[in-house]
Amino acid sequence: MLTLLDPCDCTRFPDPALALREPNGLLAVGGDLSPERLLHAYRRGIFPWFSAGDPILWWSPDPRAILLPEHFHGSRSLRKRLRRSTLVTTLDRDFAAVLHGCAAPRDAEGGTWLVPDMIVAYQRLHALGLAHSVEVWQDDMLVGGLYGVAIGRAFFGESMFSRVSDASKIALARLCEQLRDWGFGVIDCQMTTAHLLRMGAREVSRVEFLTRLAHHGSRPGYVHSWDDGGERPASAIQIVTAADA
Numbered sequence: 001m002l003t004l005l006d007p008c009d010c011t012r013f014p015d016p017a018l019a020l021r022e023p024n025g026l027l028a029v030g031g032d033l034s035p036e037r038l039l040h041a042y043r044r045g046i047f048p049w050f051s052a053g054d055p056i057l058w059w060s061p062d063p064r065a066i067l068l069p070e071h072f073h074g075s076r077s078l079r080k081r082l083r084r085s086t087l088v089t090t091l092d093r094d095f096a097a098v099l100h101g102c103a104a105p106r107d108a109e110g111g112t113w114l115v116p117d118m119i120v121a122y123q124r125l126h127a128l129g130l131a132h133s134v135e136v137w138q139d140d141m142l143v144g145g146l147y148g149v150a151i152g153r154a155f156f157g158e159s160m161f162s163r164v165s166d167a168s169k170i171a172l173a174r175l176c177e178q179l180r181d182w183g184f185g186v187i188d189c190q191m192t193t194a195h196l197l198r199m200g201a202r203e204v205s206r207v208e209f210l211t212r213l214a215h216h217g218s219r220p221g222y223v224h225s226w227d228d229g230g231e232r233p234a235s236a237i238q239i240v241t242a243a244d245a
Helices: 035-042 076-084 095-103 115-127 167-180 194-198 207-216
Strands: 004-007 028-032 058-059 064-067 088-091 132-139 141-151 153-162 186-190 202-204
Touching: 028 167, 035 115, 035 141, 064 194, 064 207, 076 153, 076 167, 088 167, 095 132, 115 132, 115 141, 132 167, 141 167, 153 167, 153 207, 167 186, 186 202, 186 207, 202 207
Parallel strands: 004 028, 153 186
Antiparallel strands: 028 058, 064 186, 064 202, 088 132, 132 141, 141 153
């Protein structure tokens, strides 16, 4: 049975172990998307995901897809593209534009899970220095990117998009490079996809994920804008191939 969240108490969530097996990870319904509730959810390995017109749904799947920043795998073709690329990357340069890029419909039916209330919620987290973006630019035009939430030294990847070939992969490579430098221990990828597995993600049990989250999420993080005013050429990003690992 799903838990109905108390609209007046943003701190209470059910034990993730109570999540449904089908659909995988569905745990609770209701509540709101206030920064306080979202932070309490992320710290417990719970995230919101719902469609327009539906109530807010909260999830904690088992198994969980994660990516360790040092385990990002770029294919040889991606490495070759990076060497020749004129694209540049930035951090937190245009969070709102990345959100709207991720919210754009991906198919002919025009559906998106990034409904207006979700966009507002993550913009609030960004203003608090807790939600961040990676942008990929081509001739001063945004052509790809990703965004997510940082709690301590854990990063919760939410969504990515591309308008040119491999732009989202380049954004992920840039994120992993930066998180390695800052000592982040885990990137939460939420649900498993073949695309993520090819780039180094792997499945772990919910118990292992929550153990990693308790460790890395409690470490001092970077609660401020990540934009240092600079640009990093995609050609300078350091990645590895599966053969190098």
